[in-house]
Amino acid sequence: MSEEEALLSVRDLKKHFAVSGGIFSREVDRVYAVDGVSFDIAAGETLGLVGESGCGKSTTGRCILRLIEPSSGEVWFKGTDVRKMGGTALRALRRDMQIIFQDPYASLNPRLTVGAIVGEALTIHNLAKSRREHEERVVQLLETVGLQPDHLRRFPHEFSGGQRQRIGIARALAVEPKLIVCDEPVSALDVSIQAQVINLLEDLQEKFGLTYLFIAHDLSVVEHISTRIAVMYLGRVVEIAPSRELYDTPLHPYSEALLSAVPIPDPTVKRQRIMLQGDVPNPIRPPSGCHFHTRCPIAKPDCATRVPELRESKPGHWVSCHYRG
Amino acid sequence: MAEPLLDIQGLKTWFKTDDGLVRAVDGVDLRIDRGETVGVVGESGCGKTVTARSVLKLIDMPPGRFEAGRILWQGRDLIPLDDAEMNKIRSREIAIIFQEPMTSLNPVYSVGEQIAEVIELHQNLSRKQALVGAADMLKLVNIPNPERRVHDYPHQFSGGMRQRVMIAMALSCQPKLLIADEPTTALDVTIQAQILELMQEMKERFGMAIMLITHAMGVVAETAQRVVVMYAGKVVEEAPVGALFGDPRHPYTQGLIRSIPRVDRSAGQQARLESIPGTVPSLLDPPPGCRFAARCKYAMEICTQAIPPLKEVAPGHRVACVL
Numbered sequence: 001m002s003e004e005e006a007l008l009s010v011r012d013l014k015k016h017f018a019v020s021g022g023i024f025s026r027e028v029d030r031v032y033a034v035d036g037v038s039f040d041i042a043a044g045e046t047l048g049l050v051g052e053s054g055c056g057k058s059t060t061g062r063c064i065l066r067l068i069e070p071s072s073g074e075v076w077f078k079g080t081d082v083r084k085m086g087g088t089a090l091r092a093l094r095r096d097m098q099i100i101f102q103d104p105y106a107s108l109n110p111r112l113t114v115g116a117i118v119g120e121a122l123t124i125h126n127l128a129k130s131r132r133e134h135e136e137r138v139v140q141l142l143e144t145v146g147l148q149p150d151h152l153r154r155f156p157h158e159f160s161g162g163q164r165q166r167i168g169i170a171r172a173l174a175v176e177p178k179l180i181v182c183d184e185p186v187s188a189l190d191v192s193i194q195a196q197v198i199n200l201l202e203d204l205q206e207k208f209g210l211t212y213l214f215i216a217h218d219l220s221v222v223e224h225i226s227t228r229i230a231v232m233y234l235g236r237v238v239e240i241a242p243s244r245e246l247y248d249t250p251l252h253p254y255s256e257a258l259l260s261a262v263p264i265p266d267p268t269v270k271r272q273r274i275m276l277q278g279d280v281p282n283p284i285r286p287p288s289g290c291h292f293h294t295r296c297p298i299a300k301p302d303c304a305t306r307v308p309e310l311r312e313s314k315p316g317h318w319v320s321c322h323y324r325g
Numbered sequence: 326m327a328e329p330l331l332d333i334q335g336l337k338t339w340f341k342t343d344d345g346l347v348r349a350v351d352g353v354d355l356r357i358d359r360g361e362t363v364g365v366v367g368e369s370g371c372g373k374t375v376t377a378r379s380v381l382k383l384i385d386m387p388p389g390r391f392e393a394g395r396i397l398w399q400g401r402d403l404i405p406l407d408d409a410e411m412n413k414i415r416s417r418e419i420a421i422i423f424q425e426p427m428t429s430l431n432p433v434y435s436v437g438e439q440i441a442e443v444i445e446l447h448q449n450l451s452r453k454q455a456l457v458g459a460a461d462m463l464k465l466v467n468i469p470n471p472e473r474r475v476h477d478y479p480h481q482f483s484g485g486m487r488q489r490v491m492i493a494m495a496l497s498c499q500p501k502l503l504i505a506d507e508p509t510t511a512l513d514v515t516i517q518a519q520i521l522e523l524m525q526e527m528k529e530r531f532g533m534a535i536m537l538i539t540h541a542m543g544v545v546a547e548t549a550q551r552v553v554v555m556y557a558g559k560v561v562e563e564a565p566v567g568a569l570f571g572d573p574r575h576p577y578t579q580g581l582i583r584s585i586p587r588v589d590r591s592a593g594q595q596a597r598l599e600s601i602p603g604t605v606p607s608l609l610d611p612p613p614g615c616r617f618a619a620r621c622k623y624a625m626e627i628c629t630q631a632i633p634p635l636k637e638v639a640p641g642h643r644v645a646c647v648l
Contacts (some may be wrong), residue, residue, distance in 0.1 A: 038556075052513035120619065151557060158602045190540065191367035195584035195600035202597070217513065224586030262588050263516035263543030266568045269589060275522065276515045279483045 002045035006040035007211050008064065008078070008179060009045055013037045013073035015059050019284060031283050033059045035235030036073070040309065046205065046212040046242065048226030049220055050258070052280055056235040057215045057258035063179045064213070065097055066090065074263055077179070098172035102184035104164035108156040118142065121174040141170040144207075145200060169200065179211045186221060199224060206213070220315055221260050222249055228316075231255045234283055234291040237310060241317040251319040254292050290322070328400055330502060330534050331357040331380065331419075336394035336419055338372075340381045341387060345609045349375040351558035352394070354635065357502065362528065362535040364549030364566070366542060369642075370605055372558040372592035373538045377504045380531060381534075382411050417447045420495035424507035426487035430479040433645055436463070440494045447498045466523060485516035489523065496527055503528075504536045509544065520546055542585055551641070554578050554613030556608055557616035564642040574644040576621045577601070615646070623648060 005136040010321040014036055020027040034056040041047045049057045066082060070150040075082040085093055093094065101107040108117055119138045128134035135156050139149045145166040156164055165185060172180055182201065186194040198221065204210060222229060223243050229254065230240045239252040256290070266270070276295050281287055287294045293303035303322060310318050313325030335498055338350040350372040357363050357434075365373045378384050380396055382403065394440040431439055437633065440462055441455035450458065456475065463471035466489040469596045477486060488508060494505055505524065509517035521544065530536060537549055545552055545566070552569045554562040554577065562575040573579045583599035586624065601618040606612060612631040621628065635643040 034611050065637040160513065162604060163613035190605075191542070192368060192580060192584050193604065195598040196602070198586070198598055199600055219514065220586040220588045223588050257515060259588065261514045263517075263521075263541065263544045263547045264587065264589050265570065265582060265585050265589075266589075267546045273518060273522075275518060279485055279516065281512070 003019050005042060006179055007078060008041040008213070009042040009063065009074075009076040010040075010060075011038050011076070013060065013063055013069045013075065015063050015068060016057075016071045026207065027282050033283060034063060034070075034288055035286070037232070037235070037237050039230050039237060039240060041211055041213060042106050043178070044205075044209055044210055045227040046214050046225055048222035048229040049213060049215045049232060050217065050222050050229060052258075053175065053215060054234075054280055054283060055232040056283075057217075057232050058183055061099070061183050061213060061215050061234070065094070065099055065112035065181060067099070067246075068127075091125075095175040097100065097179045097181065098175065098177040099181040099183060100165070100168050100172050100185045103167045103186050104161060104188070105156060107163060108167060110156055113153050113155055114142070114147075117156070117167060118170045118174055121171065125175055127175065134183045137174075141174055144204070145170045146196075158191075161189050162196055165189065166200065167196050169204070170199075173204065173208070176208070176242075177210070181212065181215070183215045184217070185214075188220065194221070201225065219259060231258065234286050236291060236320070237260040237318075238292065238321070239317075239319045240310070241319075245317060249315060250318065251325040252292075253296050253298050253324065289321075327358070329356045329357045330361075330399060331355075331395075331536075332397040333376070333380070334395045334397065336376065336379060336396060337392035337479070338375050338384060338389055339392045339439065347608050348558050348611060348641050349389075349608055351608075351611070353560055355553055355557070355560065355563075357534050357536055358527075360532050360539060362549045364534060364545035365538045365555060366540065366545050366552060367555035367604060368610065369542055370557075371555040372608075373555050374506055376555070377421070377506050377536060377538050380504065381415055381419055382406075384559070392480070412639075414437050416443055416495070416500065417498045419499055419502045419504065420498070420500040421504040421506065422488070422491045424482070424510050426491045428513075429477060429491060429594055430487060430598075432479055435476050435478055436482070436490045438488070438492065440497055440526055442473075443494055444497050458497065459493075462497050463490070466490075466493045466527075468493075473526075484512055485519060487510065488520050492523060492527065494521075496531065496533075500533055502534045502536065504538070506538045507515045507540070507634070508537075510539070517544070518562075524548070542582060546563070552640060554581070555613060558608055559616060559632075559645065561617065561645045562643065563635070565641075568642050572639075572642075574638055574642070574648075575617075575646050576623055576648075579616045629632045 013034055017031040017033055018027040021028040021296050037060055051057050062068040064075050072140055116140050130135055130302055147166055165292040185196050214225055226243045228290040229243045229246050230237050233254050239255045250259055257276045260274045289304045289306050291307050293299040308322050310320040313319050318325040333355040336350055336353045340347040353376055367373050379569045391404050437456055437459045440459035444455040444458045446593050460471045468474055468489055470520050509520050511596040549566050552566050553560055562578045573582055600622050617635055618624040618628040633645045633647045635645045
């Protein structure tokens with residue numbers, strides 16, 4: 001995909017967090033949370049971003065919205081560099097890009113009514129001309145996400161987890177965004193409720209032509225909702241492919257192991273599982289060369305010295321491994 | 326049939342709260358045979374954890390109390406036992422591991438001391454012998470450098486390694502039953518696979534039974550022989566794993582299985598997830614009749630009048646539904 005076609009292009013994005021210590025709180029170390037991530041998202045598609053805890057997927061999502069300031073790299077949205085934007089332009093940008101968080105309770109102000117939470121963005125961006133229009137729009141948003149108009153005057157604690165996530169979605173939709181970063185939107189929900197929210201997100205995408213960056217650790221959910229998937233390991237993207245292709249023919253040994261570890265809810269399916277040894281290494285001092293070489297079943301000596309580039313192995317299927325693809 | 330290892334009959338564990346009486350477990354029957362892995366599944370608040378904790382009497386009383394029922398451990402009812410008698414059963418016969426290993430380990434003692442304490446208490450060994458035993462246990466659960474790591478503290482271990490420590494501790498007295506309460510929920514998927522494999526290995530080695538409590542249907546499908554599905558404090562279906570996934574009879578079980586996206590199926594085969602409308606009812610004032618009736622697409626008038634009992638539809642397959 002060329003940069004002109006993409007709604008969002010991320011190029012070599014990096015975010016390093018300082019680890020301070022000593023009596024003067026000097027920087028003694030750095031966590032390489034995001035270590036050179038690049039991908040594109042086309043308008044109307046869903047890009048899934050998967051990986052295990054600490055791989056940098058959430059930090060990537062937040063850097064795109066500049067909720068966290070990236071250390072370096074470029075984020076292009078509709079042809080403009082998000083990283084160079086200042087006050088007014090940034091506020092306008094936030095109308096186009098919204099985020100939904102994992103914990104719907106922690107991300108809703110407990111002292112505001114649902115009406116105030118959903119309507120706040122309308123006020124900030126002057127999207128309603130009168131009080132009546134404001135209220136009508138809020139009611140319409142609540143109905144869009146499957147809530148009742150009379151929920152308007154209630155507080156977040158009166159709702160269940162699934163309903164709270166609907167409130168979070170209504171709030172994101174209020175400004176009619178083009179891109180929504182969904183950061184583990186269903187991870188805190190029970191399975192039966194999870195399905196309701198996933199279906200809602202799919203319906204909204206179709207209705208409003210939304211583009212999603214869908215961040216999650218649950219590979220089954222990501223496969224279900226995504227057009228394409230990017231797999232991250234220790235701050236880097238190791239593979240990007242159309243979602244079905246990734247599941248059928250994963251190229252990177254990490255993607256392969258990750259997929260084989262997902263339990264299948266069918267006792268008649270028996271699979272060969274690739275067991276990875278050990279834990280994810282510490283991102284403060286990630287392994288040299290390919291970050292995955294310490295746990296990789298096919299690692300060769302030079303994997304510890306040479307950093308693999310993300311290259312296109314088949315059309316649309318990118319992998320960063322010296323020996324696969 | 327041989328005497329079951331654990332036989333829970335009509336258990337009701339209720340909690341008195343400021344808002345009223347919470348019927349967390351409301352008439353549960355559950356049987357576990359020797360050497361068998363039984364999966365107990367259900368969504369949050371269905372009473373699966375309270376059932377497990379009731380078995381070891383790890384429920385604070387008050388606010389909790391056993392309202393009715395029996396918990397037969399090898400034929401002997403555990404409910405009337407006092408704490409001293411329960412302590413002979415805990416760890417030695419029934420052990421438990423929890424979801425969050427960090428909160429169940431004591432941060433100010435080394436893991437070796439904590440495992441040794443269990444061994445010392447229950448096997449009448451000296452501290453020194455117990456510490457050697459602790460290192461052996463760490464080795465058994467595949468912790469690298471066990472002789473050195475035995476002196477480390479819980480915060481020096483990763484999540485997966487801590488769960489290994491918990492398993493080592495639980496197995497140190499070779500219990501007949503291991504209760505695993507969401508043992509892999511807090512772990513990443515590759516680490517989850519390691520822990521499930523370890524539990525399987527340990528089971529083959531020690532021949533203990535496992536009560537695996539989880540909300541993840543995939544985990545149950547891959548590890549359990551028999552599955553018990555709970556909903557709002559009650560068992561709604563119980564079946565051998567093949568029958569439960571192949572021929573689920575209760576509308577709740579069917580909904581649960583159909584609502585999970587499947588990695589092994591293409592999106593075309595499963596264009597839209599089936600969801601169960603509504604939410605889990607409050608256990609404060611549960612509606613009369615079937616607890617699932619309000620969310621059930623097949624609900625009839627009779628469903629809201631009387632609670633359907635569990636009845637056998639095939640050998641070993643029991644369902645609590647009028648259909």
